[in-house]
Amino acid sequence: MRTPRTLEVWKLGTVNYLKSLKLQDKLVSERKANRIPDTLLSLQHPPTYTLGKRRTDHNLLIPEAELKSIGAELHYTQRGGDITFHGPHQAILYPILSLRSIGFGARSYVEALERSMIEFSSLYGVKARAGNKCETGVWVGDRKIGAIGVRISSGITCHGLAFNIDPDMKYFEHIVPCGIADKEVTSLRRETDAQLPSEEVIHEQLVTCLAKVFSYDDVVVKEDPSVILNILEDDD
């Protein structure tokens, strides 16, 4: 009889990218030391471009200096994957999980993240699929609706997935998204005529899909995670 597995969810609203990195670093240490259970951050970012470990900045099509004028930041990270855009109306989930305790390797973990987004898309009648080899992510036809970029350190995951609900697509024109030149980016809004509920509900549904795919027995929403964010600010 296996021990029931709990996922603790932090609903964070809109969080500055650097702050979210700082928070994830802290949580990865805590998870590694077994002081917290598997934890999931559910949030959005203000307009932000990010690069992965390979630093593929040739895929940023406007000069870095111009980013400020379009209201965006740029950050280099240690995650896998190419350049991407995060912004309002894009749902982000950062699972901080112990891969050993869920019995996954990198590949099966990423496949489960894909399945979570595919399952979520189906709630709105959108038939999404996992990417082909070298095109990790979630697609509707040839249009990318969900992106993945993950870091695994000491067996603990951070970064995660980004699912386009209804972001401002013009931001994607300034990059070669995920380094794939000939494919479009899409969103839930574009792929369905269904009435979309509030974003809070959408985030909850996405979290539920992930919890189901990862077979968590319990999902516990953390009380007042904004307290933690304020503590992080004080640490500066």
Add this chain to the structure above:
Amino acid sequence: MALRMWASSTANALKLSSSASKSHLLPAFSISRCFSSVLEGLKYANSHEWVKHEGSVATIGISDHAQDHLGEVVFVELPEEKSSVSKEKNFGAVESVKATSEIISPISGEVIEVNTKLADSPGLINSSPYEEGWMIKVKPNNPAELESLMGPKEYTKFCEEEDAAH
């Protein structure tokens, strides 16, 4: 992966040798990789790196089990020559399926050679994890550290238990 490891150890136990039986179990390519998936003569860490100790040089890479669980490797980050590595501390990273995974050193020592082929051919880690996919060569500064690593039989069991647990 669990099925492959099970098939491998079962086939070994039954001493199956006829090619007819082998092809009945799994495609030929997988079978030959199953039987070579844990090499004799190496030591293994529970983070799935292997060490080949020959005289004063220890070669380090990641196991077949590890490369299979990673997926296709597209990028490898390795330390510089003359840098030092420490037991159980990360010395580099690989990227596969949009995930960067740290590689942990099984021993401490000085890096004397780095496999520069991996820059242009990171897939060698998948196709030849124990030979052409080697990552670094190290001059160990504490050979006793090798004693605490697993031998091939222990490591095979470790992988089977890890895969079976879920």
